[in-house]
Every structure is written in C-alpha cells, then in structure tokens.
Amino acid sequence: MSLRVASFGLLTTVQDLGRRGFQHLGVGPGGAMDEASHRIANLLLGNPNHAPTLEITLSGPSLYFETESMITLCGADLSPRIADQRMPLWRPVMVAAGSLLSFGRPVQGARCYLGVEGGFQVPRVMGSASTHLSAGFGGFQGRPLKIGDRLETGPCPKVRYPSLRQRFHQGQHLLLGPDWFVPWYQFLEFAQPAMLRFIPGSQWSGLTGPSRQCLLASPFEVAAHSNRMGIRLLGPKLSLEQPQEMVSSGVAMGTLQLPSDGSIILLMADRQTTGGYPRLGEVVSVDLPRAAQLRPGEALRLSQVSVEEAQDLFLSREKRFHDLELVLADQQTL
C-alpha cells in the first residue's frame, strides 16, 4: 500500500523504537516519543515492535491513501476523520482506496501514531528508521514529511482480521473498524495535571531544602519551546546548596536537568547523549509516554519513587504488553 502527503502538519516524522548501540559515538537513540502508543499501533497490526510508524504532532497533516489499507491510530486524539466520518483510535481500521485522512482540533494529548500493516518502508540508518532531525538522517530523507511525499509500506507477512476485511468489502464503507479497542489506559493516562514520578539522581540531595520541597509540592507548566529534545518546565526557580563543577556525562530519556537558570529540562527522545548540567533524577519509564503527550501550557507535578518501585512498574507494564500481544494474536484470526 502507499500514501501521499496532501498537506503537512506541524511536525510529522517516521519513528520506530530508536537507534541502539551508537550512543558512544554521540548518536542519540531518537525514536517514538510515546513508546507505548507506537508499540500498540504495531501490535494491533501484527507488526514487530520496531516497525516504523508516523509520529503526528498536535496539528496533523492530511494523508491520501492511494490503495486500500489497514491502519491504526494510537496516542493523542487529534480529531482524525475521513470525509465526515470520525476515525476511531486504538483499533485496526480498514480504509478505502482514495480516502483522505485529516486531523482537526487536538482534543487530548500531543502525539498520535499512525501504524500501517508491514510498517512504513524507509532505509534503516544505523539499524533504525527513526528520523534524526538535528543531523538530518534516518526516517524519510532525514526530515519531517512535506506535501507531495509518497510513502510505501513494507511487506506484510500475514493477513490479519479476515472477517473485518470481509465485512469491509461487502459494504460500501469508507472506513471500518471492529467494535472493540485496546484498553489504552493500562499503558497511558491523560489525567490532569499529569503526575510524573522520578527516581532521585546524584544532585537531588544537593538541592536546597526549600527547592526540594518546591519541586515536590508545586505544579509546573510545560513551556512553549519544548520539543522532541526536551520538555522545559516553568515553575519555581530551583537552586543547589553549592554550585556544582560538572563535567559531561551520559544522560537518559527522562533525565531531569537543572541548568543554571534554575528551570528544569526533562530530556526526551532526541536528547543529546551526554550532558553537563546537574542531574536531579530520572522520570520513570512507564510515565514517559504521559510526558510525551504533554502540550505547551499543560500542568504537571513531580513525585518521588525508588528505583525498585520504578522497575516493578516497568516489568508489570511489559507483562501487560505481552498479555496484549497474546489477546490480539487471538483476535487477529477472527
């Protein structure tokens, strides 16, 4: 199947689970900001976890399907529709050849993932299809999608959901999905204000007492100039007991950095591999999808957990992914 970009949105890029094994060369992993939604978009179609999806940010593009396709939309609700029909999220949907998928008002969240059977076909660079925006490689020609771009999908090993396909072909449908959806709230939540849990890092204890209290008690706001590299938090200015002499050291997705202006930066998918700012801690992996869905102006709070607790949360989420995969494998023969 193939699709063409009819109008471009704010930022639409090809992403997968990111580049592994090149961080020692300064090449960040990149990949989907909201890993959970990306994975579910693939799981629904029987694709491997790392199959490339489109990450659609806030204001979506319009996409013209040249051929009949089975697709999924997971993550933010950006009011997707085909003609006058609303496109449902979190389930497989058949769309007719010649359909134009467009997006409207962002209702909830910031990033929506479009999955297609077989994944989008782009060259792998350093083992990954994710778009490295600052260095201009990977994904679709190393850049966000623009009008006229044409994307092909990879081979699809197995036909899924035969009965859905049959019903689609029997009726004169523009789009057709099943009457079930993935319980996404087991993987991602949109509660307001967002609650992000973090594991304290080396410089947490170096914060002044009032700064530590402020960090845990005050709401923060997502600054407008947040992006795939980092989410900048507006809130009380925090300070360290003593200025720290730091030399650069490796950081992770979720690292909370404190530059000298006293405002926290939460490092995200396109972060640099190393950083020289004091490190207050890391947001836990299971809360990063929520962070990825934060919009400028949205409120959030931070709370402290132990690494033991964070890894328990992580392992139970992976178990839920595994269970979901089994349930879907069952459904896919229907």
Add this chain to the structure above:
Amino acid sequence: MRTESPDLARNPELQVEALGDRALLLTLGSGIDPGVNDRVHQLAALLGQKRLPGVHDLVPAYATITLHYDPTAWSGKGMPPFEALSREVMRLWKKAGASALPLPRLVEIPVCYGGDFGPDLNDVASLCSRSPEEVIARHAAASYRVYMIGFSPGFAYLGGLDTTIAAPRRSTPRLMVPAGSVGIAGMQTGIYPLATPGGWQIIGQTPKRLFLPSEANPCLLHPGDRLRFVPIDAETFHACALEAP
C-alpha cells in the same frame, strides 16, 4: 596489541548507581583526568567484550560510563534488575585483575589553517599575543586525547590543548559553521562534525568527514583515540575533499 596498564582491582573507587530505571551510572573518579579517563575506557572495553544481556549502549565520558539496559533481561533473579546488573558489573570489575588496556588508535586530522578555512585565526593570535604561524605550530604540535564523544554525532571532547593558545568563545555565535571546522573555546579544541550554529573560534577546517551515517563505521573518531592535527595547504584540502572520506 596490548600494553601494561594499572590493575583495575587496585582501583577500588568504582561507584555504581541507578540512572533511572533503564540505565546505570558507573563513576570511576571526577573531573578531567587522563588516569581516570584511561580506567573509564578500560572498563567500557571490558564490559563491551562481555556482551552483558540486555545492555545495548555503553557511553564512556570523562569519568563515568553510562550503561543503558533493558530491565527485563535482569528480572527474576530474586532482586531488582538494577541490583542484579550492578552486582555483575562489580564482580567483573573486581575480577578484571591485571587486565590490560588496548593501545589507543592514533588518528591524523589534516587541517587547512587560516584564511576562509579559519576566519578566527588572526583573532585567536592577537588574543594570545602570538603570530598566526605560532598558533598553528602549537595547535599542530600537541597530541590530543579523545576523552569522550557526545553533544552531537561524532563530536569529540579533546584534551591536550597548549594553554598558551587558549581563547574565549566568540561573543556572537555564528549561525552556521561548516562541517569539519576546527575551533578553540577556552581550554578546549574540537572539530564540528556537522554544519551547525557555533560559538567557537574557528582556526581551520579539515576535509575529512567525521560523521557519515550511511557507513558501517559512521564516526571517524572513537572514545579513547589519540589525535594529531597535520597542517595542509588549500590545494591539498581541495584534493582531499574530492576523495573524502
């Protein structure tokens, strides 16, 4: 080829801490210190050879290694994954005993200094009260250590700059610095692998490509390398640029 090296086990100051729930931070010392940095690269090489389950990235820096891993590979061991992996890292560190350090690679970087290739050479020369020729001679005489790679793909943090040619950053950063530009900023010198905005004083440019994403080995420089700058003229620059990388 291997060389004698300090005994890892005689350096007990390895600290292992969780860096979030999917990484460990291994600290071997502090500051910018060649001895500490040697141990960093030695331990990184050892851990790399061991191919620990679930460990997908080892990022050596000045005094630390950040080890990125998948916790599911270390679950079910009767303790939290970070603890199981930390213990294994500690065990390997203690067992390393008289392990030896592989000799570093030596990489030569041809540089065309001054003129359009190094628009700030004259400013650097006057800032440190030397002739441009002397700045070039001193920059090219030193042997540099690649302490770490970070910031952007292929960007090497070099140590070993002759302090007599140190110069502050430009007061106004340039909006675009060409790939291969060689600059000085404070006590640091470095090479821009990609065309980016930049505030360093640019004293020259190399025709070598430092980062080629499509290559099997995408970066010319690796952490732990030694590096020398070799002055070339404009003619050689253009000839080299044609046959890059």
